[in-house]
Amino acid sequence: MRKLLGMRHAQAISEFCWSLAPASRHWNRMILATRAFTIGGGTTEVQLNIIAERALGLSRDP
Numbered sequence: 001m002r003k004l005l006g007m008r009h010a011q012a013i014s015e016f017c018w019s020l021a022p023a024s025r026h027w028n029r030m031i032l033a034t035r036a037f038t039i040g041g042g043t044t045e046v047q048l049n050i051i052a053e054r055a056l057g058l059s060r061d062p
Contacts, residue, residue, distance in 0.1 A: 001055065004047040010034045 011034045018027035042050070052058040 001051055004044065004051070007034065007038045011038070 011031075014027060014030040014034050018024070018031055021027060038044070049060075053060055
C-alpha cells in the first residue's frame with residue numbers, strides 16, 4: 001500500500017513542480033523517473049490486486 005500511495009504522491013509533486021518551472025531539466029527528469037518507478041514496481045492495477053490478495057484476503061485473479 002505504501003508503494004502505491006508513495007508513487008502517486010511522488011508523481012503529483014513532480015508534476016506540480018514542473019508546472020511551476022516547465023523549462024527546468026531537473027523536473028523533466030523527475031517526471032520521467034517517477035513514471036519509470038511506477039512501471040518497474042508494477043502498474044496500479046497490479047498493486048491493487050496485490051493489496052486485495054494480501055491485506056483483504058481476497059482470492060487471486062484467474
